[in-house]
Amino acid sequence: MTIPTPIRLVHVVGSGALTPLVRRAVEVVDASAPTTCVVPRVPGRAPLAELSDVRLADEVGDALDDVLAAVQGELARLQPGGRLVFVLPAAPLMAVRAGTAASAVAGGVLSMARTLSIELARDAVAVNVVALDEDGPADVPPTPERGAALGAQLAALAGPGGERITGQEIYLTAGSDLGRSRP
Amino acid sequence: MTAPESAPATASVTGAHRAGRVALVTGGAGGIGRAICARLVAEGATVVVADLDRDAVEATVGDITSAGQPAQAHPLVLDVTDPASRSAAIDVCAGLGGPDVLVNCAGVLRDARVGKLDPGLFRRLLEINLLGPLALVRLAAPGMAQRGRGAVVNLASRAWLGTFGSTAYSTAKGGLVGATRSLALELGRCGITVNAVAPGFVETPMTDGLPPEIRRRTLDAIPVGRAGHPDDVAGAVAYLARAPYVTGQVLVVCGGRSIGDPYAA
Numbered sequence: 001m002t003i004p005t006p007i008r009l010v011h012v013v014g015s016g017a018l019t020p021l022v023r024r025a026v027e028v029v030d031a032s033a034p035t036t037c038v039v040p041r042v043p044g045r046a047p048l049a050e051l052s053d054v055r056l057a058d059e060v061g062d063a064l065d066d067v068l069a070a071v072q073g074e075l076a077r078l079q080p081g082g083r084l085v086f087v088l089p090a091a092p093l094m095a096v097r098a099g100t101a102a103s104a105v106a107g108g109v110l111s112m113a114r115t116l117s118i119e120l121a122r123d124a125v126a127v128n129v130v131a132l133d134e135d136g137p138a139d140v141p142p143t144p145e146r147g148a149a150l151g152a153q154l155a156a157l158a159g160p161g162g163e164r165i166t167g168q169e170i171y172l173t174a175g176s177d178l179g180r181s182r183p
Numbered sequence: 184m185t186a187p188e189s190a191p192a193t194a195s196v197t198g199a200h201r202a203g204r205v206a207l208v209t210g211g212a213g214g215i216g217r218a219i220c221a222r223l224v225a226e227g228a229t230v231v232v233a234d235l236d237r238d239a240v241e242a243t244v245g246d247i248t249s250a251g252q253p254a255q256a257h258p259l260v261l262d263v264t265d266p267a268s269r270s271a272a273i274d275v276c277a278g279l280g281g282p283d284v285l286v287n288c289a290g291v292l293r294d295a296r297v298g299k300l301d302p303g304l305f306r307r308l309l310e311i312n313l314l315g316p317l318a319l320v321r322l323a324a325p326g327m328a329q330r331g332r333g334a335v336v337n338l339a340s341r342a343w344l345g346t347f348g349s350t351a352y353s354t355a356k357g358g359l360v361g362a363t364r365s366l367a368l369e370l371g372r373c374g375i376t377v378n379a380v381a382p383g384f385v386e387t388p389m390t391d392g393l394p395p396e397i398r399r400r401t402l403d404a405i406p407v408g409r410a411g412h413p414d415d416v417a418g419a420v421a422y423l424a425r426a427p428y429v430t431g432q433v434l435v436v437c438g439g440r441s442i443g444d445p446y447a448a
Contacts, residue, residue, distance in 0.1 A: 047369065048320065048324060048366065048369055049321065049325070051317065051318075051321055053266050053318055056314045056317055056318060060309070060314060060317070060358065061309050061310065061314055064305075064354060064358065065302060065305065065306055065309075068297075068300065068302060068305050068350070068354075069302065071297060072297065072300070072302075075298055092361070092365065093361070094364075095361070095364030095365045095367070095368055095431065096365055096368065097365065097369045098365075099368075099369075100317060100320075100362045100365050100366055100369065101362075102365070103358075103361035103362050103364060103365035104313060104317065104358040104359070104361050104362040105358065106361050107357045107361015107362065107364075108309075108313070108357045108358030108361065109354070109357075110361070111342070111343050111345065111353040111354055111356060111358070112350055112353065112354040112357065114343075114345030114357070115342070115345045115346055115347070115350050115353040115354075116350065118345050118346065119296055119297060119348060119350070120297075167345070183357075183360055183361055183433075
């Protein structure tokens with residue numbers, strides 16, 4: 001007996017710290033199109049003086065290389081009509097002290113998403129960014145509300161009507177970034 | 184890095200920040216870089232014209248000095264992807280008493296649609312447009328902090344907002360913008376401003392190779408009705424290099440294209 005591959009499967013790729021949260025969140029997502037969530041590896045905070053050439057190459061260069069590889073690996077599945085969602089931590093995306101490397105990765109992914117939303121529009125692939133605020137130390141489980149908010153947002157992007165949402169940056173920060181200029 | 188005991192706010196506000204500055208301009212012999220060098224020299228700065236192309240560097244310095252300026256331009260061959268070359272550049276500037284201003288202008292624009300983008304090219308663009316500039320900031324910042332003043336101006340691009348067929352370039356420039364904002368937070372109390380300029384379509388050798396149809400559509404989408412000139416960008420860079428109360432910002436110099444209809448024809 002052959003088990004059919006579910007076309008509504010949501011892929012989660014990437015090794016970012018938010019990956020476990022995203023995996024749990026997509027369990028409740030009923031996607032109406034092939035959907036991939038990319039969770040980039042965003043480095044932790046480090047003062048500029050500590051960002052050696054090796055660290056820049058590893059934490060910024062390699063991390064962005066991995067994002068490109070993840071996207072290229074999913075393209076065939078997403079074209080046409082798929083949904084591509086990048087999930088990023090909001091703090092380095094907005095800017096944070098001692099966050100040069102993290103913000104370089106987050107900002108790079110943001111601009112990649114913007115370009116891909118334009119580029120993949122002809123293939124009807126919707127591309128968006130969801131930014132999550134920090135919930136506390138990495139070893140502390142996230143609050144249920146945070147996971148629910150992410151699940152609801154991903155459901156909106158992956159579900160019916162999601163094809164009309166592309167090139168957007170959605171901050172799930174409970175208003176903690178209000179009054180700040182965005183990148 | 185710690186803030187100096189006494190911030191140089193008064194000196195900066197009265198304009199002393201501008202006098203006798205030493206500026207390092209990477210990509211200084213390119214289309215935009217050359218205009219930036221000329222502008223900073225005209226404003227009284229000593230400029231280290233740094234570029235990969237030795238002949239172009241010499242020509243740029245020659246042009247600046249022959250234009251009637253005093254000998255305030257110094258040639259330097261620099262490969263922004265080479266750690267030793269970067270350190271040597273900072274050493275040259277230190278010998279002149281700087282750098283007080285770092286303009287990360289070196290860049291390469293070569294790209295492809297994401298499906299056909301070679302990972303090696305992607306990485307190369309990251310190294311030139313993002314990793315090299317960040318390493319230079321790390322090298323330049325301690326001296327700036329010690330003097331209690333400094334300005335970093337990173338040349339981003341309007342592609343940071345997204346551009347068709349520009350995955351590698353926009354990723355690198357977006358990374359530079361992201362880093363600019365965090366660097367501004369980290370270095371502000373050291374008297375160092377960090378900003379970015381995001382040029383739109385500017386007539387330079389780098390954009391000469393655009394296909395005619397792409398060029399026409401690009402020009403049609405610019406509200407002011409013309410391509411940018413390197414001097415347009417140089418003016419913005421010069422302003423940010425001497426604006427002590429502006430930091431963490433992105434100044435988009437694109438003739439209004441970023442607010443216009445991207446499909447206008």
